[in-house]
Amino acid sequence: MTDFSRRSFFKTAALPVGGIGGLAGLAGATETVAKPAAATSTNTAALRWLDGDAPALQLGATLGLPWPRGQHQKTQDFHAVDTQGRPLPLQTWPLATWPDGSLKWTAHALPAGVDIGTAPVVHPGKGAAVASMKVSVKEQPDFIEVDTGIIRARLPRQGAQLIHSIERDGRELLSSCTLVAQTDDKPDAESGGAITHTHFQSRTTQLTVEQTGPVRAVVKVDGQHRSAAGREWLPFSVRLYFYAGAESVRVMHTFVFDGDDQQDFLRGIGLRFDVPMRDELYDRHVRFAGEAEGGSRGLWAEGVRNLTGLRREPGAAVREAQLAGRATPPLEQWGPQVCKLQHRIPAWGDYTLSQLSADGFQIRKRTKAGHGWIPAAFGRRAPGSGYIGGATGGVAFGLRDFWQRHPTQLDIRNAHTDAAQVTLWMHSPEAPAMDLRFYHDGLGMETHQQELEGLEITYEDYEKGFGTPAGIARSSEITLWVLAATPTRERLVQMAAAVQTPPQLAAHPSRYLQAGVFGKLWSLPDRSTPTRQKIEDRLDFLFAFYAREVEQRHWYGFWDYGDIRHTYDADRHEWRYDVGGYAWDNSELSPDIWLWYSFLRSGRADIFRFAEAMVRHTAEVDIYHAGRFKGLGTRHNVQHWGCSAKQARISTSANRRFYYYLTGDERIGDVMREVLDVDQKLDKVDPVRKIAGRVDKGPWPARIGFGTDWGSLVANFMTEWERTGDVRWRNKLLRGMKGIAAMPHGFFTGSGGYEPTGPNEGALHNVSGNKLSASHLSAVFGGMEMMTELVELIDEPAFKAAWVQYCELYNAPRDEQVKALGAPHGGGTVLSVGHSRLSAYAAAQKQDRALAKRAWGEFLADQRFGARPLKTTRIAGPLVLNPVEEAPWISTNDTAQWGLAAIQNLALVGEHLKD
Incomplete structure (x- = not known):
């Protein structure tokens, strides 16, 4: 048995910064250890660098900050100062407002190349003028030009190129930046017959300037991939981020798979650009970053024409200069034989770093096309960064989550010519093509009854044609540096670290709490009593367990990284990765x-980076962004898109608004906009269409459940109302609130007829008569969190009373249910621990000590999950492929619901917790 207490967790499982820029850190990979943040600070207004100290490279930073209701109006000015109180350039824009129109969330951008300090502060009011570089945007009929003060980029409005060129000091150092893709018409050679490869290149359809500075400029490029034969598909959206004073460009790339999974086998998709090569071959430098060991990161560094290891000596100064990436001394200072015969030394033009699995990468090179590849180096986990250029300039580049999202690849071609070509492959063309076909043939399930039999045995909700990937998406983050010279080895290593874990500013926990954002359902950690200590230890244990599982179970890969498994199979000592709805x-x-x-x-x-990787996954892969199911998400399955239950409860903004408000991330903002009209799909893709005895929709356009359906829509509408102030969304919410309040049994009516559009959009109608109905799932997909925020934002007393009633009675003894409702509500006792937080909420609202005591009784009575010892068991030998540390009693359902109940009960009725 392995003791996994809080103390041993921080001692042995501290998470690396370079990991889970995603989950790599959770991998226990050999990276720099992240420092758990303190829960409080003497200056709650001060910001902090999420991962500890101020970053070595200041690339420009953006963050979201919360404000209490009524404190600042939308016209409020803000200014920033560094740790010493010196003014900093700042750009501010609103992210959300409270119902009274006051600011709830603001986003702030700080420039690159400025010492921001370890604890900058954003203050309300105008600050001192700051003399500094500004980013500028000039719009022309055919292109847009963005100037950071260091680099100048030209972005065409049409054509194949995302970026025509980037100049520095008047010299073009990057050009012809495009997207490329490759598909096969068969998944592999076993399919029989020759495989036909088709190549695609980006075509811009729209260029949009979203921000024009003065600190941060954002340009969005939308388009599709096009083949030589004229086929257009794989729509993409690329945002280019430019910060004042920056020599780098951040690229957020998103594509949607909108093909036929039976014949479109996507093999490679990447970003490609050219780098002019002006230096002599021996003054051209190639770099690939390596894995970090013991706090330092490795680097593979060579010249296009190497001057070391020769039979004749060029001179120590020559060798040292080339190794350092500096221009070599004049030829007359070289050894005479090398000076005379250097043209006989091979020039290596092509290089590839391929990461085809999570545990191995290879670097190889060749002189040029048509000649053999030579293995150059091997390693375990590459951070996905490199450089090509020379003493007079070049480009450094990096792809985030490189090894975590394998198969990936970095290509440099033609470095011996006047222009090197770089391709950052988000999916490597050397790996097998993506095979997104459904994983079984239907197993003879043709009728509804047969589908129910499948659900009964494997928990898989199967329906022919529903397990399609058409419409899923994936986003990738790339950074490009346009440099005046080859960077030092130390600086390039810093760049690789910044790619894998982009520096992120954040507020202190107490500031989020005091602002009242995200409701009143959480508090700061408190270990002041033995029982509180046990709860906090279990919370730490559960997160550490999943962090460890990511690495132990290798939950990596292009489509998979960021998700976790559902249920464990203790017999196989493995998660049920291949069992229907349990994967x-x-x-x-x-x-x-x-x-x-x-x-x-x-x-x-470490928790932020884990959640960040999850939101990147669930916001893209688990949601449809085009096609028949656009706006809906997919229930748990062997494949992320495999289940026929396409539901708003998965695509809901309840899961994504946290990251959006904390970072101001535009891509997540896009996704939350995409799901706004998902209520119009609820009739065509009824989430309970297979359930016998369900209530019909009556004369209304759709039927909707009050929990997993309407509760999910609440998050969508509420977020859009906060973001825009558009009363349409408030009114849509209010009509639903009034509808539920008017039901015979409020939330216990269960469902109603729904009007998704029209003059009465959002209205709910009784179609159940006096029937009672409750589901154990109604409050556990963000329902609890969204309803408690909603009643604070919109004052509708009858609705609040209905919600408090639901919270009080769901876990109530049967006689209390009968007394209040006339009969048991039928929700059963499943997830009673998770629902203890509903009891706690009702107790807090009613100031009912007895109800608070009941809530803690419901929570602490759990012997199946909440009382298990915080230990794992090591399984090794022939029972498993690799040794594992397992805790078979842990499931993701229980973990999430127990964790939320623990956090929320402590906040709501913590004073009633007795030892």
Whole structure:
């Protein structure tokens, strides 16, 4: 048995910064250890660098800050100062407002190349003038030009190029930046017959300037990939971020798979650009960053024409200069034989770093096309960064989550010519093509009854044609540096670290709490009593367990990274990765929300990075962004898109709004906009269409459940109302609130007829008569969190009373249910621990000590999950492929719901917790 207490967790499982820029850190990979943040600070107005100290490279930073209701109006000015109180350039824009129109969230951008300090502060009011570089945007009929003060980029409005060129000091150092893709018409050679490869290149359809500075400029490029034959597909959206004083460009790339999974086997997709090569071959330098060991990161560094290891000596100064990436001394200072015969030394033009699995990469090179590849180096986990250029300039580049999202690849071609070509492959063309076909043939399930039999045995909700990947997406983050000279080895290593874990500013937990954002359902960690200590230890243990599982179970890969598994198979000592509805979790029972509340209360970087990787996955892969199911998400399955239950409870903004407000991330903002009209799909893709005895929709356009359906829509509408102030969304919410309040049994009516559009959009109508109905799932997909925020934002007393009633009675003894409702509500006792937080909420609202005591009784009575010892068992030998540390009693459903109940009960009725 392995004791996994809080003390041993921080001692042995502290998470690396370079990991889970995603989950790598959770991998226990050999990276720099992240420092858990303190829960409080003497200056709650001061910001902090999420991962500890101020970053070595200042690339420009953006963050979201919360404000209490009524404190600042939308016209409020803000200014920033560094740690010593000196003014900093600042750009501010609103992210959300309170119902009274006052600011709720603001986003702030700080420039690159400026010493921001370890604890900058953003203050309300105008500050001192700051003389500094500004980013500028000039719009022309055919292109847009962005100037950071260091680099100048030209972005065409049409054509194949995302970036025509980037100049520095008047010299073009990057050009012809495009997107490329490759597909096969068969998944592999076993399919029989020759495989036809088709190549595609980007075509811009729209260029949009979203921000024009003065600190941060954002340009969005939308388009599709096009083949030589004229086929257009794989729509993409690319945002280019420019910061004042920056020599780098941040690229956020998103594509949607909108093909036929039976014949479109995507092999490679990448970003490609050219780098002019002006230096002599021996003054051209190639770099690839390596894995970090013991706090330092390795680097593979060579010249295009190497001057070391020769039979004749060029001179120590020559060798040292080339190794350092500096221009070599004049030829007359070289050894005479090398000076005379240097043209006989091979020039290596082509280089590839391929990461085809999570545990191995290879670097190889060749002189040029048509000649053999030579193995050059091997390693375990590459951070995905490199450089090509010379003493007079070049480009450094990096792809985030490189090894975590394998198969990936970095290519440099033609470095011996006048222009090297670089391709950052988000999916390597050397790996097998993506095979996104459904994983079984239907197993003879043709009728509804047969589908129910499948659900009975494997928990898989199968329906022919529903397990399609058409419409899923993936986003990738790339950084490009346009440099005046080859960077030092130390600086390039810093760049690689910044790619894998982009520096992120954040507020202190106490500031989020005091502002009242995300409701009143969380508090700061408190270990002041033995029982509180045990709860906090278990919360730490559960996160550490999943962090460890990511590495132990290798939950990596292009489509998989960021998700976690649903249920464990103790017999196989493995998660049920191949069993119907028990495999990938796909946000089932809100692990996303559990993680974000855990971050808010602790401020820990490791939790943030874990949740960040999850939101990148669930916002893209688990949601449809085009096609028949656009706006809907997919329930848990062997494949992320495999289940026929396409539901709003997975795509809901409840899972994503945390990250958006904390970072101001535009891509997540896009996704939350995409799901706004998902209520119009609820009739065509009824989430309970297979359930016998369900209530019909009556004369209304759709039928909707009050929990997993309407509760999910609440998050979508509420977020858009906060973001825009558009009363349409408030009115849509209010009509639903009034509808539920008017039901015979409020939330216990269960469902109603729904009007998704029209003059009465959002209205709910009784179609159940006096029937009672309750589901154990209604409150566990963000319902609890969204309803408690909603009643604070919109004053509708009858609705609040209905919600408090639901919270009080769901876990209530049967006689209390009968007394209040006339009969038991039928929700059963499943997830009673998770629902203890509903009891706690009702107790807090009613100031009812007895109800608070009941809530803690419901929570602490759990012997199946909440009382298990915080230990794992080591399984080794022939029982498993690799040794594992397991805790078979842990499931993701229980973890998320127990974690949320623990956090929320402590906040709501913590004073009633007795030892």
